[in-house]
Amino acid sequence: MASAGAGEGKETAAGSSLHSKTLLKSQPLYQYILESTVFPREPDCLRELRVATATHPMAGMAASPDEVQLLQLLIEILGAKNAIEVGVFTGYSLLATALALPDDGKIVAIDVTRESYDQIGSPVIEKAGVAHKIDFRVGLALPVLDQMVAEVMNRNLYSSAFPCARNASMCRCCRGAVQG
Numbered sequence: 407m408a409s410a411g412a413g414e415g416k417e418t419a420a421g422s423s424l425h426s427k428t429l430l431k432s433q434p435l436y437q438y439i440l441e442s443t444v445f446p447r448e449p450d451c452l453r454e455l456r457v458a459t460a461t462h463p464m465a466g467m468a469a470s471p472d473e474v475q476l477l478q479l480l481i482e483i484l485g486a487k488n489a490i491e492v493g494v495f496t497g498y499s500l501l502a503t504a505l506a507l508p509d510d511g512k513i514v515a516i517d518v519t520r521e522s523y524d525q526i527g528s529p530v531i532e533k534a535g536v537a538h539k540i541d542f543r544v545g546l547a548l549p550v551l552d553q554m555v556a557e558v559m560n561r562n563l564y565s566s567a568f569p570c571a572r573n574a575s576m577c578r579c580c581r582g583a584v585q586g
């Protein structure tokens with residue numbers, strides 16, 4: 407965000423003091439890390455979303471910029487192609503995840519509401535060209551995750567029953583194999 411930190415005109419993370427999500431307990435050290443390492447590496451779109459999120463009354467809920475850069479590093483080291491974001495808010499960590507995944511990567515994003523996402527995050531994410539990776543599901547996380555597990559199990563059941571991957575109603579070879 408572009409607000410003044412401790413009245414010195416310095417850019418801080420999401421709030422005007424030490425970000426609540428950081429392990430560091432020294433404001434000057436955290437500020438030094440932000441200025442020397444984190445902000446210079448932050449892509450413009452993430453910065454835009456962080457600044458916009460800072461205007462939200464619940465801005466303190468957002469992930470911190472240092473945290474999402476670590477997340478991006480882990481995604482790249484893992485070579486992950488799929489991710490699940492539980493708790494989207496305006497979409498700051500969601501955007502960071504989408505940027506770190508390959509172009510054909512997918513994220514299921516879950517939140518009980520998409521109000522803050524639609525108002526603040528979505529336009530930035532569209533502009534960043536990564537919206538196609540995001541499958542937003544509105545609802546409580548646990549039932550949505552249960553639904554995802556059920557979808558995978560149905561898919562696995564289907565592909566083992568019909569290994570030729572044809573439409574079940576048309577498939578003679580697999581039905582024959584299953585029945586025989």
Ligand SMILES: C[S@@+](CC[C@H](N)C(=O)[O-])C[C@H]1O[C@@H](n2cnc3c(N)ncnc32)[C@H](O)[C@@H]1O
Pocket residue numbers: 467468469492493494495496497498499500516517518519545546547548
């Ligand atoms: C800490 S914020 C998420 C911050 C976000 N990852 C970011 O970087 O800006 C928590 C979000 O989780 C959502 N939430 C809380 N409980 C939930 C639940 N049981 N299922 C789905 N979403 C939930 C809230 O609506 C809120 O948007």
